Amino acid sequence: xxxxxxxxxxxxxxxxxxxxxxxxxxxxxxxxxxxxxxxxxxxxxxxxxxxxxxxxxxxxxxxxxxxxxxxxxxxxxxxxxxxxxxxxxxxxxxxxxxxxxxxxxxxxxxxxxxxxxxxxxxxxxxxxxxxxxxxxxxxxxxxxxxxxxxxxxxxxxxxxxxxxxxxxxxxxxxxxxxxxxxxxxxxxxxxxxxxxxxxxxxxxxxxxxxxxxxxxxxxxxxxxxxxxxxxxxxxxxxxxxxxxxxxxxxxxxxxxxxxxxxxxxxxxxxxxxxxxxxxxxxxxxxxxxxxxxxxxxxxxxxx
Amino acid sequence: xxxxxxxxxxxxxxxxxxxxxxxxxxxxxxxxxxxxxxxxxxxxxxxxxxxxxxxxxxxxxxxxxxxxxxxxxxxxxxxxxxxxxxxxxxxxxxxxxxxxxxxxxxxxxxxxxxxxxxxxxxxxxxxxxxxxxxxxxxxxxxxxxxxxxxxxxxxxxxxxxxxxxxxxxxxxxxxxxxxxxxxxxxxxxxxxxxxxxxxxxxxxxxxxxxxxxxxxxxxxxxxxxxxxxxxxxxxxxxxxxxxxxxxxxxxxxxxxxxxxxxxxxxxxxxxxxxxxxxxxxxxxxxxxxxxxxxxxxxxxxxxxxxxxxxxxxxxxxxxxxxxxxxxxxxxxxxxxxxxxxxxxxxxxxxxxxxxxxxxxxxxxxxxxxxxxxxxxxxxxxxxxxxxxxxxxxxxxxxxxxxxxxxxxxxxxxxxxxx
Amino acid sequence: xxxxxxxxxxxxxxxxxxxxxxxxxxxxxxxxxxxxxxxxxxxxxxxxxxxxxxxxxxxxxxxxxxxxxxxxxxxxxxxxxxxxxxxxxxxxxxxxxxxxxxxxxxxxxxxxxxxxxxxxxxxxxxxxxxxxxxxxxxxxxxxxxxxxxxxxxxxxxxxxxxxxxxxxxxxxxxxxxxxxxxxxxxxxxxxxxxxxxxxxxxxxxxxxxxxxxxxxxxxxxxxxxxxxxxxxxxxxxxxxxxxxxxxxxxxxxxxxxxxxxxxxxxxxxxxx
Numbered sequence: 001x002x003x004x005x006x007x008x009x010x011x012x013x014x015x016x017x018x019x020x021x022x023x024x025x026x027x028x029x030x031x032x033x034x035x036x037x038x039x040x041x042x043x044x045x046x047x048x049x050x051x052x053x054x055x056x057x058x059x060x061x062x063x064x065x066x067x068x069x070x071x072x073x074x075x076x077x078x079x080x081x082x083x084x085x086x087x088x089x090x091x092x093x094x095x096x097x098x099x100x101x102x103x104x105x106x107x108x109x110x111x112x113x114x115x116x117x118x119x120x121x122x123x124x125x126x127x128x129x130x131x132x133x134x135x136x137x138x139x140x141x142x143x144x145x146x147x148x149x150x151x152x153x154x155x156x157x158x159x160x161x162x163x164x165x166x167x168x169x170x171x172x173x174x175x176x177x178x179x180x181x182x183x184x185x186x187x188x189x190x191x192x193x194x195x196x197x198x199x200x201x202x203x204x205x206x207x208x209x210x211x212x213x214x215x216x217x218x219x220x221x222x223x224x225x226x227x228x229x230x231x232x233x234x235x236x237x238x239x240x241x242x243x244x245x246x247x248x249x250x251x252x253x254x255x256x257x258x259x260x261x262x263x264x265x266x267x268x269x270x271x272x273x274x275x276x277x278x279x280x281x282x283x284x285x286x287x288x289x290x291x292x293x294x295x296x297x298x299x300x301x302x303x
Numbered sequence: 304x305x306x307x308x309x310x311x312x313x314x315x316x317x318x319x320x321x322x323x324x325x326x327x328x329x330x331x332x333x334x335x336x337x338x339x340x341x342x343x344x345x346x347x348x349x350x351x352x353x354x355x356x357x358x359x360x361x362x363x364x365x366x367x368x369x370x371x372x373x374x375x376x377x378x379x380x381x382x383x384x385x386x387x388x389x390x391x392x393x394x395x396x397x398x399x400x401x402x403x404x405x406x407x408x409x410x411x412x413x414x415x416x417x418x419x420x421x422x423x424x425x426x427x428x429x430x431x432x433x434x435x436x437x438x439x440x441x442x443x444x445x446x447x448x449x450x451x452x453x454x455x456x457x458x459x460x461x462x463x464x465x466x467x468x469x470x471x472x473x474x475x476x477x478x479x480x481x482x483x484x485x486x487x488x489x490x491x492x493x494x495x496x497x498x499x500x501x502x503x504x505x506x507x508x509x510x511x512x513x514x515x516x517x518x519x520x521x522x523x524x525x526x527x528x529x530x531x532x533x534x535x536x537x538x539x540x541x542x543x544x545x546x547x548x549x550x551x552x553x554x555x556x557x558x559x560x561x562x563x564x565x566x567x568x569x570x571x572x573x574x575x576x577x578x579x580x581x582x583x584x585x586x587x588x589x590x591x592x593x594x595x596x597x598x599x600x601x602x603x604x605x606x607x608x609x610x611x612x613x614x615x616x617x618x619x620x621x622x623x624x625x626x627x628x629x630x631x632x633x634x635x636x637x638x639x640x641x642x643x644x645x646x647x648x649x650x651x652x653x654x655x656x657x658x659x660x661x662x663x664x665x666x667x668x669x670x671x672x673x674x675x676x677x678x679x680x681x682x683x684x685x686x687x688x689x690x691x692x693x694x695x696x697x698x699x700x701x702x703x704x705x706x707x708x709x710x711x712x713x714x715x716x717x718x719x720x721x
Numbered sequence: 722x723x724x725x726x727x728x729x730x731x732x733x734x735x736x737x738x739x740x741x742x743x744x745x746x747x748x749x750x751x752x753x754x755x756x757x758x759x760x761x762x763x764x765x766x767x768x769x770x771x772x773x774x775x776x777x778x779x780x781x782x783x784x785x786x787x788x789x790x791x792x793x794x795x796x797x798x799x800x801x802x803x804x805x806x807x808x809x810x811x812x813x814x815x816x817x818x819x820x821x822x823x824x825x826x827x828x829x830x831x832x833x834x835x836x837x838x839x840x841x842x843x844x845x846x847x848x849x850x851x852x853x854x855x856x857x858x859x860x861x862x863x864x865x866x867x868x869x870x871x872x873x874x875x876x877x878x879x880x881x882x883x884x885x886x887x888x889x890x891x892x893x894x895x896x897x898x899x900x901x902x903x904x905x906x907x908x909x910x911x912x913x914x915x916x917x918x919x920x921x922x923x924x925x926x927x928x929x930x931x932x933x934x935x936x937x938x939x940x941x942x943x944x945x946x947x948x949x950x951x952x953x954x955x956x957x958x959x960x961x962x963x964x965x966x967x968x969x970x971x972x973x974x975x976x977x978x979x980x981x982x983x984x985x986x987x988x989x990x991x992x993x
Contacts, residue, residue, distance in 0.1 A: 022811035023823075025804045026867060033842075033864035034830065040841035050721075051414045054844075055391045105732055110725050113732040120740035126976040127743060128925040130944040131965035135746045138958050142546070146745065146762055157545045160699075175739065228832075236834045239927045243948065247382070250501065250549050251695035252688070258836045265840050266932065267384040267686040269414075278837030289832045341936050376938055379949075389852075389935040392843070396853035396935040 041282075044275035051269035067276040076252070077260075077277075084235070084256040085284070087166055091234035095174050096227065099181025104211065106186045121179035129176060129239040136172045137244055159245050162253040169240050169254070177233060181226050188222040189215060224296050228289055235285055238262070257281045334618045337370035341398035342624065343386070345607065346377040348553040349560075349576035352640035360633055364624055371620060381551065383407075384686040391416040394614030399621040400628075402452065405440060405606045406675045410682030412443045418611040421447040423622040429630055432647040441608045449608030450629045453643035455572040456602040456672060457505060458663045459591045462582060465491065465565050473589045475596040477513060477532055480566070484541045487565035496541040498564035499533065500550025501695040502688070505603045506568045507533040512673050513593040513600035518684075519676060519719070521693070522712040527704055530697065537698035548698045559586075570605065571664045574642025588663040590670065604672035606646075680718040689714045743969070750774065750963040757959050773963035783964055785939065786946040790924055791971065793855055793942060797862045797923040798916040804863075805870035805915065806878075806908060810900065812871070813879045830868035835861075839932055846933060853937040861929055866919035873918070877911025878904065913979045920975055924968075943968045 045068070047053075048061040071077045102121075106114050127135075140147050140158045148154050159165040192215065200210040216223070238258045241248065247263070248255040255263075257277055265274025347353060354377075361373040376398070378386055387407070390397035391414045403411060411417050424430045424438070424447055433451065441449035459480070461473060469490055474480040484496025499506055510533040511517065516526025537544050542564075550558075559567035560580025568591060569577065577586065590599040609629055611621045627633065634645035638654060644664065645651050655661055675681050684690070693711035696702035702710070744764075749757055751769040756762075777783045812824060842861055843852075851857040881904065889903050927944040934940050941949075947964050950957065 019811035019815040019817050019820075022807040022815075026808040026871065029804060029864050029867060030830070033845075033860060034833075034838075034867075037838045037841040037845060038833065040845070041838060044841060051388070051391065051410075055394075055415050102735065105728055105735075108725070108728040109732045110729055113725075113729040113736075117732045117736040117739075120736040122976050122980060123743045123973060124739050126921075126972040127969050128921070128944065128972060130925065130927055130947055131746070131968050132742070134947065134961055134965050135742045138749065138962065139742060139745060141958075144757070144958065149762055155546060157549075160545050160548065175742070232832055232834075236836055238836050239925070239944070242927075246549070250699060251692045251701065253701075258834070261837060262839065262928070263686070266388055267382075268683050269388055270683075271840055275837075275840050278834070278840065281834050281837050285832050285834055286829070289829075343936070374938060376936065385931075386935070389932065393847045393852045393935060395850060396937065398936045 038282075041275050041278050044272055045279045047272050049272040049275075054269070054271065063272075067272045068280075070273060071276050071280070076255075080252075080255045080257060080260045081280075083166075083254075084258075084281075087170065087256065088231070088235040088237075091170055091173050091177075091237075092227070092230045094170070095177050095181055095230050095234070098174060099178040099226070100185055102178070102182045103185035103189060106182070107189055118183070121182055124175050125179035125183075127176065130243065132172050132176055133240050133243040136168070136175075140168060159249060159254070162249070165245055165249050165254045169237070169244050172240050172244070173234060173237060177230065181230065184222060184226055185219065188219045192218055220296070224292075228292065231288055231292070232285065235281075235288075333616050335616050336368075336620065338617065339372045339374050340400065340617055340620050340624060342373060342375045342400045343378050343390075343398045344375060344402045345383070345404075346379050347576070347641070348556045348573065349579050350377060351579075352575045353637070356633065356636045356640045357628075359636070360624075360627055364627055368620065368623070373624065380404075380553070384682065387411065387416070388414075390612065394612065397612045397614065399612055399615040399617050400624050401610050401612060402607050403449070403610055405449075405451070405604075405608055406681060406685065408441060408449060408608065409443065409677050410679045411610075412448050413679035416613055417448040418613045418615065418618070419446045419448065420450065420611055420622060420625070423611075423626065424450060427626050429626075429647060432631070432649050434646065434648050434651075437606075437646050440606075449610045450625055451646040452607050452609045452629055453572065453634065453637060453646060454604065454606035454668075455570040455644060456605060456664050456667045457509070457568050457570045457591065458588050458602070458667050459566060460559055460569045460577065460586055460588050461566045462562075462564075462585055463587050464585045465494070473587075474592055476592050476598075477510060477594055477600065480592060481532065481535060481541075484536060484566060488541050491565070493563075495547070495558060495564040497536060497566035497568070498550075498555040498558040499536045499542050499547060499568070500552060500555050501537060501544075501548040501698050502550060502691040503552040503555060503568075503694075504685075504690045505605060506552055506555065507690065507694055508603055508673070509568070509591055509600040513598075517673075518690075518715060520712065521690075521715060522705070522708040527708050530693070530708055531704050534694060534697040534704070537694070544698045544700075548695050571642045571644050571661065572605075574660070575640055588660065590663050590667045599667055599670035601671055601673045602667045604668075604674050676719060678719050680721055683718040683721070684715055687714065687718070689718070746962050746965050746969070749958060750966045752959065754959055773959040774967070777960050777963045777967070781946070781950065781960070781964075783943070783946060783967060786941050786943050787967060789855055789940060790942040790944075790968075793858045793862065794920045794923040796859045797866055798919045800859070800863045801866045801870050801919045802912045802916055805867055805874050806905065806912065807900075808867075808871045809874035809878045809908075810904060813875050827868045827871050831872065835865045836928055839928060842929075843932055852933055853935050853940060855940050855942075857933045858923070858926065858929055858942065861933075862919070862923040862926065866922050869918055870915045873915045874908065874911055877908045877914075881907050910979075917975055917979055921972060924972060 046062060046064060048063045048066075052058040053060050102117070106117065109117070124132075139145055142148065142155060142157045147158075148156055158168050196214055196218070197210060200214045205213065236258055237256055241254060241256050241259050242262075245254040248259055258281070261274045261277035261281070264270045264277060344353070344357065357375055361375060364373055365371055383403075387401075387403070390401075391411070397416075421442075424433070437451040437454070438447065441447060441451050459473070465487060466472070469487065471483055471486065474483045480497065486496070487494055488496040507530070508518070511521075511526050511529030514525045514529035514532065516523055516529045520526055521530070536542055537547050555564070555567050556569055556573045556576050557580075558564045559569060560577045560582060562581040577583070591602065592598065593600045609625045611618065611625060615621045629646075631645070631647050631650045634643075634647055634650050635654075637643045638645055638650075644661070645654065655665060689711050693707045696707040696710075697704050748764065748766060750773050751771070752766045753768050753770045753772065756766060756768075812820065812827075846852055846857045846860070849857075851860065885907070886899055886903060889899050894902070925944065926942070927948070930942045930945045931948075934942070934945065943964070947961065947968065950961050950964060
């Protein structure tokens with residue numbers, strides 16, 4: 001950070017235009033609309049808060065951790081939790097693998113080919129989750145879908161088996177999110193000084209070795225951002241699941257925490273319970289990302 | 304220790320003080336005579352004829368009321384819970400007039416969402432024509448919250464051409480129904496024997512009731528016999544789970560109407576959809592048989608009410624529109640359009656005398672109908688998809704009948720206790 | 722050239738696969754009704770028709786929903802861009818206590834699953850009396866896009882050499898003038914890149930639109946309207962695809978417009 005050093009110019013400036021004033025608008029928005037709702041989420045999760053409390057004028061009751069114990073004792077919650085974690089982990093891995101492989105591929109192809117691929121990826125990136133979901137649903141439709149027609153599998157239901165359904169939704173998510181990884185990593189690779197890679201080559205490293213031993217370590221900060229963003233995005237999948245599996249699939253087999261919380265709160269009026277799920281989700285996400293940041297720091301990367 | 308408890312209590316009191324307000328903000332007590340009247344009606348398979356009737360009603364209403372626009376929104380039945388909760392939570396954003404299922408009445412009243420329309424019904428010329436037992440069905444603790452708009456029961460629809468070709472007769476028992484369905488599927492593999500669905504609660508319940516079971520005892524031997532009988536139909540030799548496990552009642556309507564099933568359990572209110580399909584003129588209807596020959600399986604006494612939302616700023620307009628839709632004129636039009644059975648006695652006798660297609664449905668009603676538990680907890684059972692989950696778990700082989708019914712019974716009793 | 726034959730071919734195949742769903746979407750929107758249901762679908766059409774678009778726009782009122790989505794997204798882009806710019810200047814041009822803490826908070830804020838906040842926000846917006854309005858959507862997305870926008874803009878502000886400001890100061894420019902006349906135009910490319918992310922968040926949102934817009938049909942946004950399009954009986958795929966095209970086009974245009982900045986924006990957020 002080059003401009004941070006408090007030179008005389010900076011100090012002089014501070015007297016009239018303080019950072020406080022500059023941060024004030026952001027604080028005015030974030031405190032009531034971000035910080036306060038987080039506090040309320042935690043609060044609701046320890047209250048008995050159902051329809052009678054919301055609109056019937058009944059007093060709210062503090063019930064401690066009852067919502068959480070209710071949750072922990074429900075087998076459905078555990079199955080949804082595991083499904084969410086595994087699904088998100090698989091999505092992150094696949095997205096990173098596809099994105100990284102294609103980023104490397106981009107460095108090896110002619111200009112026109114790189115341009116074509118980038119353009120296609122941009123289109124997938126830009127497609128809103130809602131339209132992406134509908135298009136893929138159309139392609140994989142049981143009776144009218146192109147995929148079943150081409151394969152001659154008319155009547156095959158892609159959302160019948162739990163894994164099939166997750167795989168289909170996962171494909172859409174990866175299709176949406178790999179371009180970000182690809183484009184970012186590609187930019188990172190291009191910015192690497194060429195001498196380093198050449199030196200590695202002179203040392204007799206094959207492309208595979210030089211990728212893992214030279215490119216990856218040098219790209220670590222960018223990879224960090226890409227990984228964190230992917231975790232954040234993939235853990236919170238809502239639209240695709242909600243739309244493609246019709247709100248959680250057959251017998252709720254494709255529920256993720258997000259959709260589960262939403263249904264508990266807004267369909268079953270269990271606002272307290274839904275908030276407890278939200279808190280659990282937030283804690284997991286924070287834990288994962290903080291552990292990851294920790295590891296990065298330990299390996300000597302500045303935040 | 305005591306200190307700690309006191310500390311927790313104080314902290315709790317402080318905390319709850321900051322909870323979201325428990326009284327939904329009320330709209331001003333005004334009664335505006337102009338503006339937009341928002342109406343929520345249910346979306347249905349083949350909605351077009353319903354829309355046409357409603358459009359006529361809206362035009363008539365707008366012509367009679369200067370400066371009023373009626374905005375009709377069609378709500379998907381499956382996600383209605385979320386929509387209605389939203390409306391109860393914020394009366395200012397709620398619609399003015401709603402159509403709602405009779406099963407939801409207890410929950411909606413409990414949530415304090417509906418207005419008392421007793422006085423409106425009393426002062427309404429056609430109100431006296433409303434059957435007393437029907438009016439009672441929309442009344443909770445002496446307060447009328449809805450105008451019963453139509454009633455519906457389901458009966459067995461079958462393809463006359465297929466039955467003639469295969470030399471079949473309409474089944475006289477539920478066991479015969481299963482056998483007949485399998486024969487059809489075997490002889491004509493591109494047809495489902497009887498179209499059933501894992502999400503078709505009111506198609507499955509008659510099987511449970513006919514066997515002597517009930518919703519409040521889903522894991523009793525009788526209920527299990529019914530669940531087994533129904534889920535046996537969700538097999539490759541009748542309706543393969545790949546295609547049928549996720550079907551709603553509405554989808555079975557489509558399948559039968561589109562000529563893809565030999566039989567189906569459909570309601571009188573599905574008539575328009577079936578008549579619009581390729582099976583027009585090639586089907587007949589009989590009551591769904593019970594366990595013993597000659598008996599009729601108890602049907603679910605379905606039906607929808609029209610209600611006024613509690614905090615509507617256009618109370619008079621809302622009640623007027625409700626009375627217009629509920630009038631004999633429009634009840635008859637809705638019967639012609641959709642097959643909805645009127646709730647006004649005079650309209651019903653008129654129709655029964657001249658329309659022979661109503662007989663199997665009226666016979667089913669006469670044989671005795673059943674209803675879901677009248678309890679606000681039913682809303683939770685319904686929105687948590689307890690019964691569909693049970694059926695789907697069995698149909699897909701993820702769970703045994705015993706395990707699935709135990710799980711469902713536990714969920715039902717938990718919901719009813721709250 | 723021969724050496725590149727294999728990678729080129731792979732790249733081309735991948736590009737085709739990736740672009741195919743988009744192509745199929747546009748194609749299906751243009752196909753006449755009969756061809757969509759056809760038993761042997763072909764990847765082209767000889768009789769393109771705008772019939773599906775007409776139906777979607779005129780009968781189903783998608784024009785209105787399109788404008789609603791656009792209003793929300795643009796308002797969010799402008800508001801969050803401006804506020805984030807000020808915060809980014811504070812965080813890069815000044816040294817003060819808790820600066821690092823604030824930075825970490827802005828990072829952590831991005832990890833909060835905003836979907837989980839639907840429940841408290843619903844009650845908050847309700848108590849404000851803002852449910853059912855577009856304003857409610859602008860409000861929440863304004864807040865949710867802010868942390869990432871600040872984080873990204875920080876890199877762009879930091880990249881502007883101090884000397885430029887110092888020169889302006891010598892010329893007698895006030896702090897206010899320096900902020901808006903000097904820094905702001907220089908950061909504009911970064912604002913565009915940041916704007917894309919804000920735009921997408923607001924434009925794509927389905928959850929909040931579904932929860933907040935209770936009965937006001939006239940205030941529905943595109944994703945919600947698209948869902949309503951899935952009728953319980955036969956899905957009108959031609960119409961659904963036409964609506965999807967309408968929903969994708971603005972984002973695509975925005976993307977192509979600022980695609981170069983996007984990468985440098987993210988890289989800037991990483992490197993500084």
